[in-house]
Amino acid sequence: MSTAYAVRDSATMLRRNLLHIRRYPSLSIMLVAQPIVFLLMFVYVFGGTLGAGLPGQEGVTGAVGRAGTGDRGDYLEFITPGILFMTVTSIALGTAISTATDMTTGIIARFRTMNIARVSVLTGHVLGAVIRTGFAVVIVAAVAFGLGFRSDAGPLDWLGAIGLLVGVSFALTWLTVGMGLAADSVETASNTPLFLVILPFISSGFVPTDAMPTGLRQFAEHQPFTPMIDTLRALVTGASAGTDLWLAIGWCALIALLGFLWSRRLFLRVPTK
Known part of the structure; x- marks a missing residue:
């Protein structure tokens, strides 16, 4: 099948997934609300204490000073990137659920009997999730700015940040599509990707690793x-991101490749009857 047909079929599947989001908004609302709740809780409940413990070096709080001189505003600046990543992982979790729903209702098996590009079924889920992630990140970022988050980043920095979030969303979505295909029920698909929500807590997202x-x-x-x-x-x-930038790009590429190959393998094994 030609590339033109694959693109056309992928656009059709993308439209299908976007229609599902519009008709069933409750899941999207819940997935966006979760990082916002965490942002509010950590800033207003723990922010004063955790902010006071932040090192005052440049690149962590955006100012130079001694450890123990931070406040709630410093912690908001520190935690916002971690919350944005939680937003990405939350939407990826929702993708696993929607993929498993298609599997358990038999619609994917039906798609495989139709004269459409097989890859379009998966790319529809992935592209739909990336678009939904974009809207969710904008909402969460708007809340962070409303709470007082401020940035000294220039246009190129923001362009790089957007590119990074898109890359992470693309990679994690392919991974969770595979989880949805591998799950034997929607309940299993909703639990399997939970480690993606936990990992930001065991990282530099909420406290310095030191x-x-x-x-x-x-x-x-x-x-x-x-x-x-x-x-x-x-x-x-x-x-300056330094070597972390290349590590981030490398991890995104590796996760996306493994997720795609795994998802493709599982999808080709789906019985047609």
Whole structure:
């Protein structure tokens, strides 16, 4: 089948997924509300204490000073990138659920009997999730700015931050599409990707990794989300991302490739009857 047909069929499947979002908005609302609740809770409940413990070095709080001189505003600046990543992972979790729903209702098996590009069924889910992630990130970022988040980043920094979030969303969505295809029920699909929601907590998203015990710090420093969050934090504060940028790009490429190959393999094994 030609590339033109694959693009056309992918656009059709994308439209199908966007229509589902419009007709059943409750899941999207819940997934967007979760990071907003975490943002409010961490800033207003824990922000004063955690902000006072932040190191005052440039690139972490955006100012130079001594440890223990931060406040709730500093913590808002520190935590916002982690919350934006939680938004991406929440939408990815919803993609696993929607994919599993298609599997359990038999619609994917039906699609496989039709004269359409097979890849379009999966790309429809992925592209729909990336678009939904974009809207969710805008909403959460608007809440953060409303709470007082400010940035010294320039246009190129913001363009890089958007590109990073799109790349992470693309990679994690392919991974969760595979989880949805592999799940034997919607309930299983809703639980399997939960580690993606937990990983930001065991990273530099909420506290500096230097404040963690040795074993936990080593795990946090070498798991994928830490260089991604550190890169986003540097971009939105106008600091230099350094080697974290290349680590983030590498992790995104690896996760996207493995997720795509896994999803494709599972999809081709779906019985047609």
